[in-house]
Amino acid sequence: MLFNSFEFLIYLPIVFLLYWFVFKQLKAQNLFILIASYVFYGWWDWRFLLLIALTSFFSFFSGLLIERFEGKRIKQKYISASNIILNLLILGIFKYYNFFSHSLATMLNSFGIKVDWVTLDILLPVGISFYTFQALSYSIDVYQKKIATCRDIVAFFAYISFFPQLVAGPIERATNLLPQILNPRRFDYSKAVDGSRQILWGFFKKVVVADNCAVVVNSIWADYTNQSGFMLLLGAIFFTFQIYGDFSGYSDIAIGTAKLFGINLMRNFNFPYFSRDIAEFWRRWHISLTTWFRDYIYIPLGGSRYGKIKTFRNTIIIFLVSGLWHGANWTFILWGCYHALLFLPLMFMGKNRKNISVVAKGHLLPSLKEFGQILLTFFLVVIGWIIFRSENIIQAWEYIVRMFSISIFDIHSFNTIDKKLIFYILILVIVEWVQRNKQHALQLPNYGIFKYRIFRMTLYYVLILFIFIFAGEQETFIYFQF
Numbered sequence: 107m108l109f110n111s112f113e114f115l116i117y118l119p120i121v122f123l124l125y126w127f128v129f130k131q132l133k134a135q136n137l138f139i140l141i142a143s144y145v146f147y148g149w150w151d152w153r154f155l156l157l158i159a160l161t162s163f164f165s166f167f168s169g170l171l172i173e174r175f176e177g178k179r180i181k182q183k184y185i186s187a188s189n190i191i192l193n194l195l196i197l198g199i200f201k202y203y204n205f206f207s208h209s210l211a212t213m214l215n216s217f218g219i220k221v222d223w224v225t226l227d228i229l230l231p232v233g234i235s236f237y238t239f240q241a242l243s244y245s246i247d248v249y250q251k252k253i254a255t256c257r258d259i260v261a262f263f264a265y266i267s268f269f270p271q272l273v274a275g276p277i278e279r280a281t282n283l284l285p286q287i288l289n290p291r292r293f294d295y296s297k298a299v300d301g302s303r304q305i306l307w308g309f310f311k312k313v314v315v316a317d318n319c320a321v322v323v324n325s326i327w328a329d330y331t332n333q334s335g336f337m338l339l340l341g342a343i344f345f346t347f348q349i350y351g352d353f354s355g356y357s358d359i360a361i362g363t364a365k366l367f368g369i370n371l372m373r374n375f376n377f378p379y380f381s382r383d384i385a386e387f388w389r390r391w392h393i394s395l396t397t398w399f400r401d402y403i404y405i406p407l408g409g410s411r412y413g414k415i416k417t418f419r420n421t422i423i424i425f426l427v428s429g430l431w432h433g434a435n436w437t438f439i440l441w442g443c444y445h446a447l448l449f450l451p452l453m454f455m456g457k458n459r460k461n462i463s464v465v466a467k468g469h470l471l472p473s474l475k476e477f478g479q480i481l482l483t484f485f486l487v488v489i490g491w492i493i494f495r496s497e498n499i500i501q502a503w504e505y506i507v508r509m510f511s512i513s514i515f516d517i518h519s520f521n522t523i524d525k526k527l528i529f530y531i532l533i534l535v536i537v538e539w540v541q542r543n544k545q546h547a548l549q550l551p552n553y554g555i556f557k558y559r560i561f562r563m564t565l566y567y568v569l570i571l572f573i574f575i576f577a578g579e580q581e582t583f584i585y586f587q588f
Contacts, residue, residue, distance in 0.1 A: 107146050107147075107149035107150070108580070108582065108583070109308075109309075109312070109356065109359045109360075109583070110309070110312055110313050110317075110580060111580070113149070117145075117146070118363065118366075121138075121142045122366055122367070124138060125138060125139070125142075125367060126293055132289075132290045132291070133260070135291070136258075136260050136261050136264045136287060137260050137264075139264045139268065139269075139287075139367070140260055140263050140264040140267060142269060143264065143267040143268055143269035143272060144267060146269040146272065147232070147233075147267060147269065147272055147273070150232050151229065151231075153229075154231045154232060157196065157200070157231050157234070158231075158237055158266065158267055159263070160196070161193055161196065161237065161238060161241050161266065162241065162262065162263045162266040162267065164189055164192050164193060164241075165189055165193070165241040165242070165244050165245050165262075165266070166256065166259055166262045166263070168185050168186060168188070168189035168245050168248075169244065169245065169248045169255045169256060169262075170255060170257070171185045172185050172186060172245075172248050172249055172255065173248075173255035182249055183249065185249075186245050186246065186248070186249035189242075189245045190242055190245060190246070193238050193241055193242055194238070194242075196234075196238070197234060197235065197238045200230060200231060200234055201230060201234060201235065201433075201434055202430075202434045232273045233272055233273030233274060235431055236271075236272070236273065236274060236275050236277055237266055237267070237272060237273075239277050239395075239398055240265075240266060240277055240278055240279075240280075241266055242402070243277075243278075243279045243280050243281075243398065243402065244256075244262075244265070244280035244284070246402060247279070247280050247281055248280075252281055253280050253281050253284065253285075256280075256284060256288070258288060261284070261287045261288050262284070264287050265278075265280065265283055265284045265287050268283065268287070268364070268369070270359075270360040270361070270363040270364045270367075270369075270371070271360040271361075271364065271371055273583075274353070274356045274357075274360070274583055274585040275356075275357060275360070275374055275392075275394050275395070275585070276357060276360065276361070276371050276372050276373070276374040276393070276394035277394040277395055277398055278371060278372065278394070279372070279398075282370075282371075282372060283369070283371070286368075286369050286370065287369075291367070291368035291369070292368065293368065294368060297365045297368070298365060298366050300362075300365060300549065301361070301362040301363065301364070301365025301366050302362060302366070303362070303546070303548035303549065303550070303566070304358045304359075304361055304362030304365070304546045304548060304549075305358065305359050305362035305363060306362075306548060306566060306569055306570065306573075307358055307546060307547045307548040307569075308354075308355040308356065308357070308358025308359035308360075308362060309355065309359065309573055310355075310534075310569060310572070310573055311350075311351040311352075311354060311355030311358065311534065312351060312352060312355030312356065312359070312583070313355075313573055313577040313578060313580075314351075314530050314572065314573055314576050314577060314578065315347060315348070315351035315355075315530050315531060315534050316347070316348045316349075316350075316351030316352035316355060316578075316581065317577065317578030317579060317580065317581045318524075318526075318527050318530060318576070318578035319344045319345065319347050319348035319351065319527065319531075319578075320348050320352075320578065320579070320581045321578060321579060322340075322341065322344050322523065322524070322527060323341055323344050323345045323348055323495075326338065326340070326341030326344075327341060327345075327495065327505075330501075330504070330505050330508065331504070331508070333508070333519075334513040334514070334516040334519050335508060335509045335510060335511045335512070335513040335514030335515075335516065336513065336514050336515065336516050336517055336519055336520065337519045337522075338505060338508055338509035338514075339509050339514060340519075340520070340523065342488050342489075342491060342492050342495075342505075342509065343488055344527070345491055345492075345495050346379075346484075346487065346488050346491050347531050347534070348584075349491060349494075349495075349584055350375075350378070350379065351534065352581070352583055352584045352585070353375075353392070353583070353584060353585050354374070354375040356583050356585065357374035357375055358375075358546055361373070361374070361546075362546075372393070372394055373393055373545065374392060374393050374394050375390065375391065375392070375393065376389070376390040376393065377390060377538050377539075377542045378390035378391040379480075379484055379487070379535075380465050380480055380538075380539065380542055381461070381465075381480065381483050381484075382461040382465060382476060382479035382480055382483060383452055383457070383458075383460065383461055383479065383483055384445060384448040384449050384452065384483060384486060384487075385449060385452050385453075385457075385458040385459065385460075385461070386461040386462075386483075387483060387487060388445070388449070389462075395428070395431070396428075399424050399427060399428060400424070403423070403424060403427060404420050404421075404423075404424050407419075407420045407423065408420060414453075414454070417453065418450060418453070418454075421446060421449060421450060421453060422443075422446050422450075425442040425443065425445050425446035425449065426439060426442050426443065426446070427442075428442050428445075429441050429442020429443070430442070432494070435497075435498070436498070436499055437493055437494065437496050437497070437498060437499055437502055438494065440493050440499055440502070441490055441493045441494045444489070444490050444493060445490060448486055461479075464542055464543045465480065465542065467543070489506065492505055492506055492509075526576065530576065550562060550565075
């Protein structure tokens with residue numbers, strides 16, 4: 107079920123009302139959330155439910171076995187490792203089998219070795235990478251004694267399948283989400299109001315900014331060989347805002363929806379396009395994934411504790427895995443390598459944690475130096491998104507080469523662009539810049555005109571009207587494919 111669908115507009119109020127007014131006991135609420143989540147996920151294809159149930163069962167059962175063999179660390183290690191391998195095997199078959207099969211066959215054919223690999227006609231389950239990593243975090247955390255074994259199978263299945271963040275994150279940790287599901291919840295009016303605001307802003311980013319950008323981006327990419335360099339640059343910039351509006355918009359809707367049910371999800375985006383270097387960008391983009399890789403791969407590999415060479419190695423591994431996580435295509439791996447190359451010089455010079463605080467803190471505008479750093483970082487990110495968006499490496503290369511041709515100065519083609527799109531992006535940038543020290547863009551202050559309810563409500567209704575009038579064509583969320 108899509109957040110930006112008529113079905114969801116009916117589904118959410120019904121689930122909300124039943125959750126708080128009918129299923130008032132904890133066990134009943136958890137069972138209801140589990141059923142509602144499976145309905146939400148099975149809306150695409152009921153067969154997906156078999157896979158998520160299998161993943162949930164393996165992880166739940168591994169936790170029980172780890173508890174049973176308390177004090178026997180070798181056996182516990184094997185149990186945890188077996189669950190990790192099993193879940194990664196499922197992920198690998200459904201997401202990567204054909205990719206590696208074709209790649210190996212192509213390589214062998216280049217050496218004159220003809221092979222006919224068996225490929226599978228596999229339907230990629232929506233969000234499989236997200237809920238697989240969520241399941242793995244539980245097994246690892248139980249083994250590392252960061253969380254107690256969960257004995258409530260309904261609560262555990264609800265943890266894996268919690269519908270707001272099921273298909274595109276945030277990727278929750280068992281240490282954060284599972285205790286909230288296991289403990290009684292009370293309706294919090296202020297939290298629900300704040301969640302509703304965040305949902306509203308998420309819808310603006312998705313249906314107004316991202317979906318309208320998608321129309322232009324798809325048109326330019328479909329005919330990129332006949333476009334001027336300037337149009338290709340615009341196409342890349344619009345895709346940069348499309349993927350941000352799409353993915354962070356989903357995260358805002360997911361986090362806001364969870365608040366309606368008394369659940370706090372982790373923050374997934376922290377205004378990444380205001381970053382002053384690539385290291386800061388990665389601390390602010392898809393936070394749940396980057397911190398997952400940090401905690402479960404980077405630190406176990408040694409992190410930065412054993413000298414620069416191993417630190418560089420571990421960093422490169424993280425970026426390569428991040429690229430591969432996004433999909434079975436060499437463009438994603440190249441995208442990961444590209445960002446590693448941008449990140450490593452900062453690490454070498456010890457500047458990868460230079461920009462930690464909010465940019466231009468306490469000031470309305472950034473300094474000229476900060477503004478230049480933001481523009482440079484944004485430009486580097488734009489180039490990376492070209493690689494990410496391309497169907498193959500050849501297309502990425504051709505797109506970038508054509509973009510940097512002399513026709514990049516042919517600004518006359520700008521007249522073919524719908525100027526309302528620029529207006530939508532400006533609203534996004536200005537509002538998020540003003541609110542850059544908040545958890546989300548509609549977290550309004552309790553002073554000035556917004557301390558009066560009439561002004562707050564006016565803003566909400568204007569934004570709702572804006573969404574309905576200027577919504578683009580319905581587009582599936584980009585990160586559903588991952």
